[in-house]
Amino acid sequence: MAQQGHKDVDMGWGMRMVALDNVLRPIEPLLVLACASFYAGGAWGSFKLAESMAYLFYRLSLLGMDRGIVWRFGNATPEGYRRDLFASLSWVLGASLLGSAILVGLSFTAIGSVKGMDLPLHSLLMIAATVPMLALSEMIFQANLNRQEMLARILGKNVLLPLTVFGGSILGHFLNGPGLPFWFFLGALANLSVAVTAFLRTHGIARADLVPVRPSKELLGFSLPLIGSDLLLGITTRIDLMLIGGLAGIKAVEVYNVVMMIGRSLGAIRQSFEGLLLSAFSREGARELTANLRTRLNHAVWAVGNLMGLALLVIVFWGQHLLSLLNPQYQAGWSALIAMTFLTWLNVSGDLSGVMLQGLGRSRDWMTAQLTGFVINVAFNLWWIPLWGALGGVLALGASVFAQGVVCQILLWRAGGGHLWLNRYLKSSLHFASGLVALSAASLYIDNIWFRAVLFLAASAGWYLLYRKGAETFGRDLSLARQA
Numbered sequence: 001m002a003q004q005g006h007k008d009v010d011m012g013w014g015m016r017m018v019a020l021d022n023v024l025r026p027i028e029p030l031l032v033l034a035c036a037s038f039y040a041g042g043a044w045g046s047f048k049l050a051e052s053m054a055y056l057f058y059r060l061s062l063l064g065m066d067r068g069i070v071w072r073f074g075n076a077t078p079e080g081y082r083r084d085l086f087a088s089l090s091w092v093l094g095a096s097l098l099g100s101a102i103l104v105g106l107s108f109t110a111i112g113s114v115k116g117m118d119l120p121l122h123s124l125l126m127i128a129a130t131v132p133m134l135a136l137s138e139m140i141f142q143a144n145l146n147r148q149e150m151l152a153r154i155l156g157k158n159v160l161l162p163l164t165v166f167g168g169s170i171l172g173h174f175l176n177g178p179g180l181p182f183w184f185f186l187g188a189l190a191n192l193s194v195a196v197t198a199f200l201r202t203h204g205i206a207r208a209d210l211v212p213v214r215p216s217k218e219l220l221g222f223s224l225p226l227i228g229s230d231l232l233l234g235i236t237t238r239i240d241l242m243l244i245g246g247l248a249g250i251k252a253v254e255v256y257n258v259v260m261m262i263g264r265s266l267g268a269i270r271q272s273f274e275g276l277l278l279s280a281f282s283r284e285g286a287r288e289l290t291a292n293l294r295t296r297l298n299h300a301v302w303a304v305g306n307l308m309g310l311a312l313l314v315i316v317f318w319g320q321h322l323l324s325l326l327n328p329q330y331q332a333g334w335s336a337l338i339a340m341t342f343l344t345w346l347n348v349s350g351d352l353s354g355v356m357l358q359g360l361g362r363s364r365d366w367m368t369a370q371l372t373g374f375v376i377n378v379a380f381n382l383w384w385i386p387l388w389g390a391l392g393g394v395l396a397l398g399a400s401v402f403a404q405g406v407v408c409q410i411l412l413w414r415a416g417g418g419h420l421w422l423n424r425y426l427k428s429s430l431h432f433a434s435g436l437v438a439l440s441a442a443s444l445y446i447d448n449i450w451f452r453a454v455l456f457l458a459a460s461a462g463w464y465l466l467y468r469k470g471a472e473t474f475g476r477d478l479s480l481a482r483q484a
Contacts, residue, residue, distance in 0.1 A: 350405010
């Protein structure tokens, strides 16, 4: 049972916030694609490789406590939760400063050896300085989520940060001003300012909060095993970029990055739900998959999977045209983009099963799944990238996350002692899936842009009608689960 003093999460509020998040989310990829076009030829690839390493160290410096503090909110007294919150913030600050120093050190070895890499030291220092700002912002946004405050995250992380980084870079391109690293630093600082302002409003700070304390054994027991899984996930999702850079150079990194950025727009839809779902899944304080949680999981997979399906249609119908508009060098990534899009969409049940494992406090099981994906990804990247280049990297990543999702579902099935998936949700999802596959296949054989547009509009209208009907039916299930 959830600890006294904590209200059950309001999924209606959460869905509205996530809907706003996803409406605003296209701002970033549109600006990124513009920058990829303007800075193509080396500057874009150099920045993205260094930025990727900064995001890796920022994730690791969270020490798993970004999810731990959400889980702890549903499993601690208000006083215990507040102590753990400020203790975790101090630990994350220290770890992120260490991560910045390691990133600077790597610039003189591994990163600097990539063919075509062109990033001055002062630019690298600005990128490294973003690690603490990004880490503290993420911790604060997660803590604010416990107080049902998500608007600051949406405005800071999904609007202000990309608008400053990539909008400023576009402006700098035309005005011969500062480049990408400067705007990345400024964007991270603006994001942190929004986070801190919201935190002061929702939590406040008292003198007693500033006294250094050690996080509780419960928080450490949940969070620290996630460091290993974060490391494996970080390397798994970046080893392809590193290998392509090492084997083919920075320009190949640029092509691959654009393909992955477009393809991962589907994954971004799922990720926008993760904090909300983790909070909902952990509120019961259960260690096993109850009937209530099983219903919530099925509803989440149905809703998120079908939202991703609409984004899939957009990419399949218009992705090739978008690549050609950006730069001729990106046209070679079309087959890799199609593969990435479908593999991400197919794995939504496995991804959300992993979120449920974390909500049940089974972080060691989650790490087991991550280790499986890591081993498969490294092996297949070493095998397939030399053979197929960017397509090989995409297929290796897809195979690894699919295997990781299967392991998550097996471990969750063992935790629940019964079937994970309810027939009524499966049937509805299969109806959606069959339609999406048929329409996607048809679009590949239609060259006339007007016929494609008509088919796309008809498909979108059909998707909306089916989704609305299912939402009304399954919404009643979710209401009953919340009342149970």
